[in-house]
Amino acid sequence: MIRILYFGFLREALGRDSETLAWDGGDSDALLALLRERGDNWAAALAPDKVFRVVVDREVRRGVVAIPDGAEVGILPPVTGG
Amino acid sequence: MIRILYFGFLREALGRDSETLAWDGGDSDALLALLRERGDNWAAALAPDKVFRVVVDREVRRGVVAIPDGAEVGILPPVTGG
Amino acid sequence: MWLDITVREAPFVVAFEEERLLAEAGDAGAVVTFQGRVRGHDGELPLAALHLEHYPGVTEDEIARIARDAQTRWPLTACRVLHRVGRLAVGEGIVLLMVASRHRAAAFAAAEYLMDYLKTEAPFWKREEFVDGSCRWVDAKTSDDEAARRWEADA
């Protein structure tokens, strides 16, 4: 099981702040591919240019990251702070 | 007659804040040449790299400027503000 | 380098933050401050407020990482970053950044670097609330990415 957190416009586009998902292991690309299969609005909201970064257990790493079972996974759209 | 004002290190180097000088007309280069003839310490203090600008009647212009009779002439060493 | 990072809803008081920074800044000859404020318009549309959200914990860590990056590039003596979240009305401050260094070139460069990366790396998201009540998520700006990338050539 992993815990997924959605931020920014993703919450509205996907109709949720967070969810719990059964997880057999894999990396962030595998998770995004799985979520995009849920339908057109998921594929559109999680298109490559709409996902800035996937953060696992609050440790920021660039690119594709491994997601262990039990992880907290933040899916971040492009940031707009400052 | 013109009124000359000295600034920064020039006051100490020349032993005065200001002076009044008889003046037949000419430009800032002529005035500097005249002053440098007063002696070695004048020539040294008013050497070309020690004079940043000559300001006539408080109007800043670059390079050589005309000095009319009755003018106030500020002789400015390199500036060090900010 | 003294470093203090805060993300919160409450407004900031520049005078208070400045006093704290100066007390810690050592023999700093230059202090550069940046304040970002909510503008009243986006294009032609009159704005009522911005809503800012972030990723608690991750945000603070990212800002600290950015500030330590800056410290390796320029000799900073103190750095304060305060970023607000929640509903911020037009005219209110969004972000306060203060950087102290011995010399001004370092303080200016570090402040710009920090703002460029804060805009492109720190997990904040803005939603605009217009005076007609409608809302819209702000798109990330290509110009911000370009501003951040210009530092990479210097790395």
Added chain:
Amino acid sequence: MWLDITVREAPFVVAFEEERLLAEAGDAGAVVTFQGRVRGHDGELPLAALHLEHYPGVTEDEIARIARDAQTRWPLTACRVLHRVGRLAVGEGIVLLMVASRHRAAAFAAAEYLMDYLKTEAPFWKREEFVDGSCRWVDAKTSDDEAARRWEADA
């Protein structure tokens, strides 16, 4: 652009100046502030104070000219320059510069431009007073001239 220039002996209070500037800055999204302060050392020698003098009237005109130059390059909404003269002890503020603009890149660039020209064009002269009581006029820095010249290529 709202423009206010002061040369005086009295200290400045940043909070007061900021409030005035923000009241006049219109729909500015970015405010950049620079403070120059008296450092406690020049090289290895401990400093007690700086003595600043200027050319009254000419100084204010030169700063206004520099600020209007900046305004032709960047869309500024407000600019405040306060430069102190007289004896300034270690830790005291020397110069306060505040620039407001719609966007941060313009505010940063204008603030750096103003400081570079303030250092190389405005008629101020500094004398250092060391803790042993000796005094020395500060030499103009080649690095300041170079900083100012980098803007000429953009003109």
